[in-house]
Amino acid sequence: AQTVTQSQPEMSVQEAETVTLSCTYDTSESDYYLFWYKQPPSRQMILVIRQEAYKQQNATENRFSVNFQKAAKSFSLKISDSQLGDAAMYFCAYRSARGAGNMLTFGGGTRLMVKP
């Protein structure tokens, strides 16, 4: 079974600064997808960024980028120019490329606080 670990329960960043959230995972599969989701107080999970394991190039979405290290099974999220609206819970998630469906395995989350 796959597991996802987020070792930072809480992180804090100054507005306009850069912060990196860590995620490691364990799998025996070679083909899979990795995700970062944001969960604001509204509880609705919002997809931030997605990475396909077969792609060596790190995914980027505006101020959000990842550092995907397949051999190390590491998938960190970098948020540049942090904004007050970035404050939320962030979850790393894994999905196998085998079979149908979007069953995700989630990490325990990191609470990000942004200081003005």
Added chain:
Amino acid sequence: GAGVSQSPSNKVTEKGKDVELRCDPISGHTALYWYRQSLGQGLEFLIYFQGNSAPDKSGLPSDRFSAERTGGSVSTLTIQRTQQEDSAVYLCASSFLSEKLFFGSGTQLSVL
């Protein structure tokens, strides 16, 4: 609809009572998922519906939990004889086949 809709937003019940949680997915989405989020934890997969196929119930924690999806659209998650450990946020998500997941805002269930 414009997004995934869940009701009620909050539910308080007494231990031993049955509860029903409703999910209305995005129109046209073939797949529907239920996840549970216990306090301070990540999401735990419960059940998955895809079209007319038999649901994947591998994540249901006990036989007190069941779900159905009527007409390939609305889904109801039923918890019988609720226990205090069932207290959590229950999130529903839908997608077209295996494409991007869209989540609802969840139902906060509190079992007293």
